[in-house]
Amino acid sequence: MVVTTGTGPMLVQLLILLGCLALSVGQYSSCKSLVSTDDGPTWEYYACQPRAMAMKQYMQIKVDPPGITCGDPPERFCTLENPYLCSDECDASIPEQAHPPTLMADAELSGGGVATNGISGGPVTYWQTVTWSRFPEPLLANITLSWNKSLELTDDITVTFEYGRPTIMVLDKSLDKGRTWQPYQFYADDCMEAFGMPPKRVGDLAAANVTRVICTEQYSRWVGSKNEKNVRFEVRERFGIFAGGPALRNMDGLYTRMESMKGLRDFFTFTDLRLRLLRPALGGTYVQRDNLMKYFYAISNIEVNARCKCNLHADQCVVRDGVLACDCEHNTTGQDCARCEKGYKAKSWKPGSYLPTPNGSPNTCEAAGSVGNCECYGHSNRCSYIEFINIVTCVSCKHNTRGQNCQHCRLGYYRNASAELDDENVCIECNCNQLGSLHARCNETGFCQCRDGTTGPKCEDCSPGYTWKQGCIPNVCDEEFLLCQNGGTCFQGQKCLCPPGLKGVLCEQAQCAGGKACDRASSQHLLHSGLLLLSLLLSLLL
Numbered sequence: 001m002v003v004t005t006g007t008g009p010m011l012v013q014l015l016i017l018l019g020c021l022a023l024s025v026g027q028y029s030s031c032k033s034l035v036s037t038d039d040g041p042t043w044e045y046y047a048c049q050p051r052a053m054a055m056k057q058y059m060q061i062k063v064d065p066p067g068i069t070c071g072d073p074p075e076r077f078c079t080l081e082n083p084y085l086c087s088d089e090c091d092a093s094i095p096e097q098a099h100p101p102t103l104m105a106d107a108e109l110s111g112g113g114v115a116t117n118g119i120s121g122g123p124v125t126y127w128q129t130v131t132w133s134r135f136p137e138p139l140l141a142n143i144t145l146s147w148n149k150s151l152e153l154t155d156d157i158t159v160t161f162e163y164g165r166p167t168i169m170v171l172d173k174s175l176d177k178g179r180t181w182q183p184y185q186f187y188a189d190d191c192m193e194a195f196g197m198p199p200k201r202v203g204d205l206a207a208a209n210v211t212r213v214i215c216t217e218q219y220s221r222w223v224g225s226k227n228e229k230n231v232r233f234e235v236r237e238r239f240g241i242f243a244g245g246p247a248l249r250n251m252d253g254l255y256t257r258m259e260s261m262k263g264l265r266d267f268f269t270f271t272d273l274r275l276r277l278l279r280p281a282l283g284g285t286y287v288q289r290d291n292l293m294k295y296f297y298a299i300s301n302i303e304v305n306a307r308c309k310c311n312l313h314a315d316q317c318v319v320r321d322g323v324l325a326c327d328c329e330h331n332t333t334g335q336d337c338a339r340c341e342k343g344y345k346a347k348s349w350k351p352g353s354y355l356p357t358p359n360g361s362p363n364t365c366e367a368a369g370s371v372g373n374c375e376c377y378g379h380s381n382r383c384s385y386i387e388f389i390n391i392v393t394c395v396s397c398k399h400n401t402r403g404q405n406c407q408h409c410r411l412g413y414y415r416n417a418s419a420e421l422d423d424e425n426v427c428i429e430c431n432c433n434q435l436g437s438l439h440a441r442c443n444e445t446g447f448c449q450c451r452d453g454t455t456g457p458k459c460e461d462c463s464p465g466y467t468w469k470q471g472c473i474p475n476v477c478d479e480e481f482l483l484c485q486n487g488g489t490c491f492q493g494q495k496c497l498c499p500p501g502l503k504g505v506l507c508e509q510a511q512c513a514g515g516k517a518c519d520r521a522s523s524q525h526l527l528h529s530g531l532l533l534l535s536l537l538l539s540l541l542l
């Protein structure tokens with residue numbers, strides 16, 4: 001509902017009426033309504049969601065591999081029921097004989113639009129592939145359906161096949177606009193043989209394992225091409241487990257589970273679907289090599305009923321700049337209403353909730369400054385009053401922030417100059433090298449404070465004359481100032497490798513010949529043991 005300017009008493013009455021009507025028509029169907037209170041009419045807010053729609057009208061269809069669609073060049077095909085009647089021809093250049101992918105999503109001319117029983121009045125239109133002329137190479141086809149929007153299934157996905165259903169196929173889904181995919185359901189006439197999975201039905205599932213990905217043989221066995229044309233992904237039956245059976249009489253039960261059961265909402269959510277067709281209908285047990293023109297795929301309709309996922313913050317979903325998007329309420333924004341609008345980030349964003357039934361909780365975004373006059377820039381949901389010093393302060397600041405208003409970065413983090421104060425990315429980790437830096441703090445541009453001999457923004461490099469060894473330590477030798485003498489070579493800046501007969505830090509001393517007394521060396525030795533004794537004493541004393 002839209003607030004109009006100059007709302008007169010009549011209009012207010014009407015709005016109140018409409019609001020009540022909307023609420024009585026269905027749960028979660030309106031985001032707000034004007035209610036009369038002692039202080040006059042005020043808005044009340046509710047969790048809300050858009051209506052379910054036939055999503056085939058918004059889907060982008062992509063078919064792979066290229067050249068899988070029949071008709072270029074023209075090709076004749078037969079049917080499984082009568083393999084000797086091969087009068088039909090697919091020809092992409094003649095509209096009446098072409099079978100492009102768009103015909104999977106068009107409205108059938110009559111018979112209520114959906115050819116569920118195949119006896120709709122008008123001609124059934126369908127996409128069709130080339131025939132299996134390259135047998136035994138598998139006949140493979142992928143159909144990718146994309147919406148570029150998170151959607152939530154509200155009813156079964158139904159795919160209608162003409163000329164027989166595939167004997168092996170997989171339904172995949174993506175939650176991230178096609179970047180990653182996961183299997184949704186496997187279909188085969190023999191699940192064990194095709195996928196090594198025992199055959200199951202949705203009827204075998206219980207509340208605890210309703211999100212299990214199963215392989216079903218229910219839609220892949222040969223029953224004649226005209227008797228059963230549909231392959232389903234059963235949504236209603238799964239809902240029924242929580243909603244009091246297939247009639248879905250107890251939607252509260254389902255919605256309560258949606259809130260409490262991990263992964264349940266995501267299970268019904270998707271942005272893309274993909275049908276992987278792996279083997280066509282055979283009309284029997286074997287492939288007849290002498291008539292491969294009767295094997296192909298043909299799909300006349302794909303029905304996907306779903307609603308836009310708006311996180312219970314919108315009751316309308318509209319096409320904006322060619323993209324489906326939620327019409328966000330509750331001062332949220334974004335394609336899925338998954339953020340608070342600018343200036344409404346007093347608390348961090350939360351999806352609306354189905355609970356408590358029947359109206360749920362809107363979890364609206366609050367204007368900055370409205371929560372006990374304490375702005376937390378969206379990094380905290382709670383404020384606390386500290387009587388002792390008479391201030392209101394944010395509690396448990398998130399996103400690595402701290403401070404009365406969560407306006408500072410935590411120790412070891414610095415302010416992201418390109419982010420607003422209410423941005424989740426406002427604080428960046430300093431990442432100071434523990435061994436090379438004096439402490440975890442850094443300055444406003446992320447530079448850490450380094451120990452002697454250490455350098456670099458994060459204190460992970462050594463200054464000249466130093467070598468990294470769990471921190472930077474001064475060199476004993478190097479190539480410039482502390483040169484090893486008498487042909488010695490410097491090893492990792494830490495010691496001179498002396499030629500035979502030489503010793504000392506820089507190989508400056510001659511080693512005593514074996515057996516002969518060597519005064520300088522023995523005195524050196526004495527001095528050395530004296531030092532050792534001293535350090536031992538010191539360590540005992542300290």
Ligand SMILES: *[C@@H]1O[C@H](CO)[C@@H](O)[C@H](O)[C@H]1NC(C)=O
Pocket residue numbers: 064065140141142276
């Ligand atoms: C279908 O998609 C799957 C998964 O991305 C891919 O491995 C396969 O090659 C595709 N098949 C065809 C025929 O494009």
Ligand SMILES: *[C@@H]1O[C@H](CO)[C@@H](O)[C@H](O)[C@H]1NC(C)=O
Pocket residue numbers: 148322323335
């Ligand atoms: C998909 O939607 C996003 C908005 O969320 C838009 O920026 C992008 O252009 C759309 N992509 C396509 C292919 O329509």
Ligand SMILES: *[C@@H]1O[C@H](CO)[C@@H](O)[C@H](O)[C@H]1NC(C)=O
Pocket residue numbers: 200204205206208209212214
């Ligand atoms: C689901 O759980 C029920 C009851 O716990 C069990 O009988 C059934 O075998 C399970 N189904 C699957 C597919 O694991």
Ligand SMILES: *[C@@H]1O[C@H](CO)[C@@H](O)[C@H](O)[C@H]1NC(C)=O
Pocket residue numbers: 043045329330331364365366
């Ligand atoms: C959202 O902000 C508008 C002002 O832009 C305000 O009138 C409205 O009441 C707010 N709605 C909610 C749910 O807070």
Ligand SMILES: *[C@@H]1O[C@H](CO)[C@@H](O)[C@H](O)[C@H]1NC(C)=O
Pocket residue numbers: 416417418419420423425426428
């Ligand atoms: C800084 O904030 C911007 C805007 O939110 C973000 O795109 C960027 O990734 C952030 N930088 C870092 C290093 O996190």
Ligand SMILES: *[C@@H]1O[C@H](CO)[C@@H](O)[C@H](O)[C@H]1NC(C)=O
Pocket residue numbers: 443444445446447
């Ligand atoms: C942070 O420290 C670096 C290195 O000491 C310095 O170049 C930079 O100017 C400092 N930035 C600020 C904002 O002080």
Ligand SMILES: [Ca+2]
Pocket residue numbers: 103104105106107108124125126299300301
């Ligand atoms: Ca059609």
